[in-house]
Amino acid sequence: MTTPTNYSYTKTHEWIQFLDEETATSGITDFAQKALSDIVFINMPSEGDEVTCGESFADIESVKAVADINSPVSGTILETNETVEEDPSVINEDPYGSWIVKIGHIRAKDDLMNAEEYDRFCEEEEQ
């Protein structure tokens, strides 16, 4: 799967797509969904929750493990994706099309990678 070039990435395998300076959607990468395997449940944050760079805002459960999803930015949860909550297996099928949360009032960003840097980072992780 090609890594979208219009997204940014974290070292903990989340992606973020900025809709404007202050608003973005975020989800988990193809690498993350492969490592997790079949996803069965997401514990979503509530709308209005404050999120902080590098801190967990949701947890995701697969048949293998439970993992935290960390926020790439600091801001406020505007919306959670109900389709993904109802059937999280859509993340396995389309990780980059399945945003998990929409974050607004973004005031700080993590040290993010572009697609090329992220691909290289994943290659190093694989070794």
Add this chain to the structure above:
Amino acid sequence: MKLVFERSIQGTGSTLLPPNDVEAYDLQEPYQRKLALHFPELTEGELSRHYSELESNAFGVNRGFYPLGSCTMKYSPKLNEECAALPGFADIHPLQPAHTVQGCMEAMALAEKLLCEITGMDNLTFQPAAGAHGEFTGLQLIKKYHDSRGDSKRVELIVPDTAHGTNPASASMGAFKTVAIPSKADGLVDLDALKAVVGENTAGLMLTNPSTLGLFEKDIVEIAKTVHEAGGLLYYDGANLNPVMGVVRPGDTGFDIVHLNLHKTFSTPHGGGGPGAGPVGCKAYLSEFLPLPRIVEEQGSLRFCSDSENSIGRVKAFYGHFLVIIKALAYILTLGKEGIPYAAQNAVLNANYMMKSLEDLYTVAYPGRCMHEFVLSAESLKKRTGVSAMDVAKALMDHGMHPPTVYFPLNVHEALMVEPTETESKPTIDAAVKVYREIYDLAFTNPALLHEAPVKAAIRRPDEVRAARTLVLRHSFSS
């Protein structure tokens, strides 16, 4: 296979139950049942077939090798069962006055004393029903301790990333915030990372030693010092006590609270054969917070004491799973002071022997000497052949052995976590090693066979996604 209710044939029955020797009593409204109970109706022969079929579809330590990592699936000696079945233990009622069951009280008091000696604790409660319940109870002691000092800001529990999932879960249940710390490259607790997170909000550290990687935390004294100096307490998750029982006492290395899994370390039945027992021990300065009732001695006789202002309260009806305590006591008395550490040493020896016999093929996640268990990674095998840890685990089932724990701990990719325990012989371990090696070779010559496995098991590959998402937790009767 069919459920016992589905085997039921109306009008058939058996005479297994003795005649009712209690006078019939008609309950009045509103306590009367409106609908008849769904009792299955089966002849004794059909019933016997039902349970034989269940047994043939199940796998236990009595059937074969069961090296399920961090679960300590050791053999449960039949002598334990015999002791627990003695009429003096079996034919009593929990509401009997204490003076009529002094022998039972004495057995529990003795078990408490011996487990305190093994763990280096001063007092112990048998109330918690199993390990996670013990964790919850232990964390309540931590909370009560800080509250009693008016220290209400201590809400953070530190948990290493190799911890059992129950640790953060228990922390949440106890309204604590979990602070996870990463392990160092050698798999041990990172002291610097620990020092960076301890502080005035630290309630305590939950630690399993040896860890789930089968490694002894050799810096434990320094770890304890760090947590104590910050004002926190040290909680010992007893899941992995087996390789150090009678050798290292958690209390001597700085732990304040310990939970034990009698169904792991002390050989009482485990899994479906339960129930479990998760006694919690603590240092003397925490004893006033233990759950009630507690056994106390007064003028030469034992009684349950239910008054202590500072107790966290009851965590279970009565005093835990009494007969499980008896089985564990029988085990401790059978092994004795020499046998307990000898069993621990053999658990370590067996694990190291098996790890050494496999390390040229499978990747050992943390090479070197292990304790009671070791973690293999099938990551490179998967990259080279497409055969995953799950495929290896499923293939083992076709060889009449239980798979190891897979995909845990989380910091090892494609993990296979193997704990042979001390009760397995060298020929059994050799036979298992041979199978592990054959499966490894097969991954290169015919991986498709491994993706198909198991072919001989009662259930092949269950649909885990459906099992997790579509829960069926009760049987619905058609009528």
